[in-house]
Amino acid sequence: MANDATRRILNFPAIRPCESVAFTTLLSSLINLGHKICGYKSRTLFANKKNARKSSRLIESLLVFLEEIRNEGSLVGDSLVLSLSELYWVFQKVNFLLEDCTRGDARLLMLVNSEKVSNHFRVLMRAIALAMDVMPLESLEGDVEVKELAELVRTQARKTKVEFERVDRRFVRKVLLIVNMFESGIAPESRDLRRILEHLGIRSWNECNKEVKFLESEIAKECLTTEKRDLGLLSSLMAFLIYCRCRLFEDICSVKSDFQQYGGGFSSEMIQGLNSDDFNCPITLEIMTDPVTISTGQTYDRLSILKWFRSGNRTCPKTGERLMYTDLVPNLALKQLVMQYCSENGIPFSESEVQNHGVATSSMAGAQAMSLLAKFLADRLAVGTLQEQQKAAYEIRLLTKSSSSNRSCFVEVGETIPSLLNLLSLGNPAAQENAMAALLNLSKYPKTNQLVAENDGLSLVVDVLNLGLKPEARQHAAGALFYLSSVENNRRTIGNITGSISGLMNLLRDGSDRAKKNALLAILVLLMCPENHSKFLESGLVSLLKNVLTNSEREELTTHSLATLSALSEKLDGSMAIIHSGTLPLIIQILNPSTSKSANEYCVSLLLSLCINAGTYTVPILIKNSSLMVSLYSIVTSGTTHSSKKASSLLRILHTFNEKMTDSSMASGTHQERVVTAW
Structure with missing residues (x-):
């Protein structure tokens, strides 16, 4: 049977038994599957409760009958095998259906689909009745009680009534009414939202968020289908749950701020x-x-x-x-x-x-719900208690992490950026980290750059970079500086703020790998401003980069360090600093066909700049390294277009120098010979 993780909800990929399967094996498998189905009785149901119980009772009766067949031993015939095979196929579908009905993260979706689910139960009960109708009772051995039991099960299967339950119908209407309110831009009452969640047994932030994560995965799968029939509904339901998560649950003590709460992970x-x-x-x-x-x-x-x-x-x-x-x-x-x-x-x-685009692109309800939510959270940031502000910052952090449309919603609410900036200096570690992470996400939206600069936010971000209360906050500040530096004026302003250069250098020296990565990216963009170039050189950036290349085993850090060195080498003072630091042999060592294409490309660019700006020092060293020539020829033939061109240019420089040295040696040798002969 297909694993639950690899199938869509309310999708039942049952497999019919092989025709050559042994009768005893088929019967045992059917009984085991029946016991598994009955085990769902101990699990909580949030919709179709009566229908699920009726199905379980019917299968319990069938199990008694099947156990009797196994114990008594019956005459095996084609009709009996066919009937049992059909039951096995139906049992698989019932098992899948009950799996979905008892999922802890799909409660809302199963409620909204409760009419469809009840139809599934009805069809499956009829299928059981049909399988029992073709059961050859006359071929069953044993006493009369076995046949009477079979007749009882057959009658029970025929008479089992399955219907769309009233309580489910009522709550489905409530959910759809709120979705319609979202589409009209009307905020629903919190008490109405709370009644629905209480009916579904969703009592905490984490439980609500599990539902959101499940719907995210369903939306991703739905987008890969041709019809995309359920995309609008799924997006609306996710917007409903996100709105509930933000409005109804204030306690975030159990929510980890490092985003590690999802899944167990690997060591x-x-x-x-x-x-x-x-x-x-x-x-x-x-x-x-x-x-x-x-x-x-x-x-x-x-x-x-x-x-x-x-x-x-x-x-x-x-x-x-x-x-x-x-x-x-x-x-x-x-x-x-x-x-x-x-x-x-x-x-x-x-x-x-x-x-990436979020729920707003998939449904009108999702777009309007996010707009309402942005205003609500911005208001909480502005006038709420410290706990409410912290919760609002965390929700904004979550909602803007991977959704560009959500970022635009929050930035367009004018109070969001100034309020998040205010949280940076309140002295609360968790509030500062969440606010800084939210600002990092929002800084990917172009308008944020202007708003942060207008509210003296660049200085505040640099303060967090240097004095952040948690390492994560300092790391996020470096990431935010990377995006904020995309504007030319900001690059100059950030470079002139006291502590911006030293803060990034300290993070590059002592931070975690992720912090170093953010620092390198920010430095790389800031170097695009000529004024910052000399400041970083004076601060000892080349030595730090050499240390990263020497000690780091992370490919990404190596690549970004080489990119930064390449940017520095484009100017004469940068090239000379790299030569005098003794980094050149390390660059030659890194350049290798087995290295990543990006790293090789930066190495070649770096060596080419060094040859152009400091050829007297660089070229003689490169000429002596035979393995370098092999690497360069390999890049010419199999590298990217850009790296191949640069490798060709570098080879021409080396060949020209080598030819001049050869000609010079020959000329020198001829002159000496003439002197000796004359003497």
Whole structure:
């Protein structure tokens, strides 16, 4: 049977038993599956309670009958095997249905689909009745009680009434009414929201958030379908739950601010032992954000392999094997590994397009609900208690992490940015961290740059960079400076703020890997301002970068350090600082065909700049290194277009120098010979 993690909710991929299966095996499997179904009685149901209980009672009666068949031993015939096979197929579907009905993270979706669920129960009960109708009771051995029991089960299956339950109908209407209110831009009463959540047993922030995360995954799957029939409903329901999460639950004590509350994760030792190349899609060679496995067992990023199939290809890109079918199975374990790897190494992890744009792009209710919520949270930030402000900052942090449309909603509410900036200096570690993380997310929206600058926010962010109450807050401040520096005027202003240069240098020296990554990115953008170039050189940036290259095993830190050195080397003083620091041999050592293409490209750019700006010092050293020439020729033939051109330019410089040295040596030798002969 398909694992629950690999199927959509209310989707029942039952498998019919093989025709050659042994009768005893079929019967035992059917009984075991029946016991599993009966086990759902101990689990909580939030919709279709009566229908589920009726189904469980019917299957309990069937189990008694099936146990009697096994104990008594019956004459095996085709009709009996056919009947039991049909029951096994139905039992699988009942099992899937009850799995969905008792899920702790799909309560709202199952409630809204309760009429559809009741129809499923009705169809399955009829299927059981039909299977019992074709049961050859005359071939069953044993006493009369077995046959009477079979007749009883058959009658019970026929007479079991399944209907759309009144309580479910009432609450479905309440949910849809609130969704309609959202579409009209009307904020619902909190008491109405609370009644619905109480009916569903959702009593905490974490329980509500689990529902949100589940609907996010369902939306991502729905976007991959052709029809996208349920996309609007799913988006509206997620907006409903997000609104409830923000409005109804004030206690965030149990919510971890480091975003580690979702899933168990893998140990850091396990992550460090993995080869990061295994996370790259074989088609794009980029890190996979939504890995899926095809029938050949190969894993690709979902968007890449879908594009491959839509181009008319029906083969596995890696093996070339012809595919009989093109089903995609989500590789959830690999996705979790990739997410944790990215988290520990400071690599941005972009979710699917739907998650990036958020619920607002999928439904009017979602867009209006987010607009209402943005105003509510902005008001809490402005005039709420410290606990309410902290909660509001955390919610904004969550909502703006991967949704560009949500960012625009919050930035357009004018009070959001000034209120978040005020939280930075209140002296509360959690409030400061959440506010800084929210500002980091919002700084990806262009208008934020202007608002932060107008409210003296650049100085406040630099203060957090240097004096942040938690390491995470200082890390987020560096990340925010990276985005805020995208504006030319801000680059100059930030460079002139006391502590901005030293703060980034300190983070690069003593911070975590993710903090170093953010610092490097911010420095790289700030270097685009000529005034900052000399400031970083005077602060000893080259030595720090050399230390990172020497001691870090993280590919991303190596690549960004090389990129920063490359930017420094474009000017004469930068090139000379790199030469005098003794970094050149390290760069030559890093340049290797096995190194990442990005790292190689920065190495080549860096060496080319050093040859142009400080050729007297650089070229003689490069000429003596034979392995360097091999690496350069390899990059010319197999590197990117950009790196190949630069490698060719570098080789020309080295060859020209070598030819001049050869000519000079020959000329010198001829002159000496003439002198000797004359003498």
